[in-house]
Amino acid sequence: xxxxxxxxxxxxxxxxxxxxxxxxxxxxxxxxxxxxxxxxxxxxxxxxxxxxxxxxxxxxxxxxxxxxxxxxxxxxxxxxxxxxxxxxxxxxxxxxxxxxxxxxxxxxxxxxxxxxxxxxxxxxxxxxxxxxxxxxxxxxxxxxxxxxxxxxxxxxxxxxxxxxxxxxxxxxxxxxxxxxxxxxxxxxxxxxxxxxxxxxxxxxxxxxxxxxxxxxxxxxxxxxxxxxxxxxxxxxxxxxxxxxxxxxxxxxxxxxxxxxxxxxxxxxxxxxxxxxxxxxxxxxxxxxxxxxxxxxxxxxxxxxxxxxxxxxxxxxxxxxxxxxxxxxxxxxxxxxxxxxxxxxxxxxxxxxxxxxxxxxxxxxxxxxxxxxxxxxxxxxxxxxxxxxxxxxxxxxxxxxxxxxxxxxxxxxxxxxxxxxxxxxxxxxxxxxxxxxxxxxxxxxxxxxxxxxxxxxxxxxxxxxxxxxxxxxxx
Numbered sequence: 169x170x171x172x173x174x175x176x177x178x179x180x181x182x183x184x185x186x187x188x189x190x191x192x193x194x195x196x197x198x199x200x201x202x203x204x205x206x207x208x209x210x211x212x213x214x215x216x217x218x219x220x221x222x223x224x225x226x227x228x229x230x231x232x233x234x235x236x237x238x239x240x241x242x243x244x245x246x247x248x249x250x251x252x253x254x255x256x257x258x259x260x261x262x263x264x265x266x267x268x269x270x271x272x273x274x275x276x277x278x279x280x281x282x283x284x285x286x287x288x289x290x291x292x293x294x295x296x297x298x299x300x301x302x303x304x305x306x307x308x309x310x311x312x313x314x315x316x317x318x319x320x321x322x323x324x325x326x327x328x329x330x331x332x333x334x335x336x337x338x339x340x341x342x343x344x345x346x347x348x349x350x351x352x353x354x355x356x357x358x359x360x361x362x363x364x365x366x367x368x369x370x371x372x373x374x375x376x377x378x379x380x381x382x383x384x385x386x387x388x389x390x391x392x393x394x395x396x397x398x399x400x401x402x403x404x405x406x407x408x409x410x411x412x413x414x415x416x417x418x419x420x421x422x423x424x425x426x427x428x429x430x431x432x433x434x435x436x437x438x439x440x441x442x443x444x445x446x447x448x449x450x451x452x453x454x455x456x457x458x459x460x461x462x463x464x465x466x467x468x469x470x471x472x473x474x475x476x477x478x479x480x481x482x483x484x485x486x487x488x489x490x491x492x493x494x495x496x497x498x499x500x501x502x503x504x505x506x507x508x509x510x511x512x513x514x515x516x517x518x519x520x521x522x523x524x525x526x527x528x529x530x531x532x533x534x535x536x537x538x539x540x541x542x543x544x545x546x547x548x549x550x551x552x553x554x555x556x557x558x559x560x561x562x563x564x565x566x567x568x569x570x571x572x573x574x575x576x577x578x579x580x581x582x583x584x585x586x587x588x589x590x591x592x593x594x595x596x597x598x599x600x601x602x603x604x605x606x607x608x609x610x611x612x613x614x615x616x617x618x619x620x621x622x623x624x625x626x627x628x629x630x631x632x633x634x635x636x637x638x639x640x641x642x
Contacts, residue, residue, distance in 0.1 A: 170348075171240040173228065177307040178237040181228065181280075185594070187415045189277040191284070192309065193589035194318060195270050195421070195612065196300040197293070198581040201326075205298055205581040207254040210289045213327075213579050214252050217320050223308060224251075224317070227283050229348065243283055244347060253288045260294035264624075267419045273301055274589055274614070275417040284308045287317060300578065306591075318586075324572075326580040404470040408459065408619065409563040411597040416617030420627035421587040424609045424634050426573075432637045436510050438517035443637070444568050444602055444609065445473070445520065446513035449502040450633030452564075453512075455626040456504060467505030472562040473498045473523075498523045499562055509636045565590055568602040575606055587612035598626075 173181075180190045198205065218224055229241040255273075257265050269290060278284045284305035291298055302317050404410070429443045438446075452469050500523070503515040567590060576583040587610050588601030597619035601612040611630050615623045 171226075173237050173240065173307060175237065180306040181238065184277065186277060187413055188592065188594050189275070190307070190591055191274070191278055191303045191305045192591060193274050193301065193303045195266070195419075195587040195589065196302075196318065196322075196578070196583055197266075197585045198298050198300065198578055199584050200296045200298055201580040201582070203580050205579060206291070207252075207289050209579055210287075210300070210321075211249060211252050213321055214287065214317075215248050218248065221317070221320055224283055224285055227281060228307065239348075241347060246283065250282065251286055253286060255288050255290045257290065257292035259292040261290075261292045262294060263421065266290060266293060266299055267421060270301055270589070271417040271419040271614075271617070274303060274419070275415060275617075278303060278305050285317060297584065298581070321578050322576040322583060323578075324574060324576060326577040326582075328580075403560045404563045405468055407469060407563045408456075408461075409469065409598050410595050411616060411619035412595055413592050413597060413616040414618045417592075418615045418617050418620055418623045419589065420613045420615075420623045421585075422611040422613070422627045422630035423585065424611075424631070426604055426607050426609055428634060428638055429609060432513075432634075435641075436513055436637070438513055439520070441568055442513060442517040442520050445471070445500065445502065445516045445566065446509070446637065447630060447633045448566055448600060448602075448611075449504055449512050449516060450509055450636055451626055451629035452502065453504040453506075454629035454632055455622075458622070458625055458629075463505045465505045465507070467503075468501040469504050469564060470562045471500045471502050471564050471566045473500045474565075474567050500566075509633070509640050513637065560595075563596070565593075565596060565599045566602070567600070571603040571605040573604070573606055585610055589614050592616060598623075 184190045223240065225243055225246045226240040227243050228238045230238045255269065257269065273286075273288060278286065285308060286303040288301040289298060290301060293299060300321075304317060424447070426440075429440055429447075432443050433440055448471070449469070453463065456463060500516070500519050503512050506512045506515060567588075569588075571586070583605070585608070586603060586605055588603050589612050590599035590601045592599055592614060597616040599614045601614070603610055611627070613623055613627055613630075615626075620626070
């Protein structure tokens with residue numbers, strides 16, 4: 169049988185528009201080791217590990233007449249040097265220049281005629297650093313069979329420098345199957361339909377079950393059912409964050425010491441996740457005020473906060489259990505109108521506690537047991553959760569996924585920082601990805617170029633919100 173895309177994976181291809189690419193990404197900053205780290209070494213590293221991710225050598229082939237969902241086809245002309253690319257900043261390049269380049273790279277849709285991923289090595293960064301920028305289509309990173317490229321190239325220990333001729337890579341023993349012609353695609357589609365005549369009906373029933381399950385979970389989350397129903401029916405508050413996105417993007421990053429967030433938690437209560445969302449709330453408040461917005465004390469911004477969950481019958485932790493697309497789209501009203509930072513934190517903590525009690529969330533320590541850098545894959549699942557709800561129900565996506573607290577390496581190059589990049593939905597002008605790594609927390613802010621031209625103000629407001637909480641006694 170043909171290796172056909174699932175209905176969910178295919179939906180990300182159907183929904184994609186030139187101005188709304190459906191890929192997730194990351195910006196990893198490495199320190200160049202004494203042995204060196206350049207394009208040739210990265211190309212060799214990726215080449216030697218691609219056999220672990222066969223999907224990364226396949227492209228999507230549509231069925232004539234759209235009689236069935238597209239299929240995965242091995243790319244007989246696969247060229248790793250097309251996907252692993254080289255770029256550079258004017259030496260010495262600063263973070264602001266890097267983020268401008270990142271915004272331009274991530275705004276471009278991926279080539280549908282090739283495997284749906286790209287990896288850029290960006291040289292010229294100041295202080296002898298290099299950056300790796302990844303792009304992975306959501307149809308590719310499904311959270312189960314295929315994980316993120318970062319998990320392939322990042323290790324807990326430095327690996328020996330890759331040697332040998334990258335023009336004769338180790339996948340030469342790989343023999344791709346021949347490309348199916350139109351007749352074969354049609355025959356396979358008809359065969360699949362005959363073998364599974366109820367598939368269309370099953371897909372509709374599955375979608376209905378998913379909708380019912382989402383509604384039931386939402387109702388179970390709050391003690392007051394009437395209040396929950398009103399929050400689901402009532403559109404999200406009007407906000408400059410809801411704007412029809414253009415083809416341009418802006419990107420900015422911010423960071424915080426994990427110990428500072430822990431100290432805030434000890435003094436004011438809640439969890440680290442509560443503190444992170446309180447920081448985002450404070451940053452959004454300052455950003456709105458900088459735009460001259462008049463905020464009443466009851467003003468809110470509704471965030472879609474994807475939450476990884478375990479089913480009630482799950483026992484313990486497993487890779488499959490965590491990455492089985494079980495990410496609930498939770499709606500959290502962030503109290504941007506509240507002027508006192510500790511009260512903002514308390515409001516956020518209360519809302520989060522209601523969500524966690526209803527969903528048996530996966531503990532942070534379990535989420536980082538996955539080998540490699542699992543958060544990148546979790547952000548793909550978060551983006552999927554965001555696309556499962558109408559954009560009228562929320563203003564912004566905020567996804568926080570804990571990362572490993574031990575050092576990672578690409579070859580022999582140590583990873584210093586990593587910023588997640590979440591895609592924008594059609595009418596969501598901002599997506600915030602957050603992860604922790606080696607004692608720090610990193611905020612990746614991806615915005616629409618027209619709607620959020622002042623994204624650096626928002627990034628600065630993240631730092632201000634942290635300092636505000638640190639300086640408040642109660």
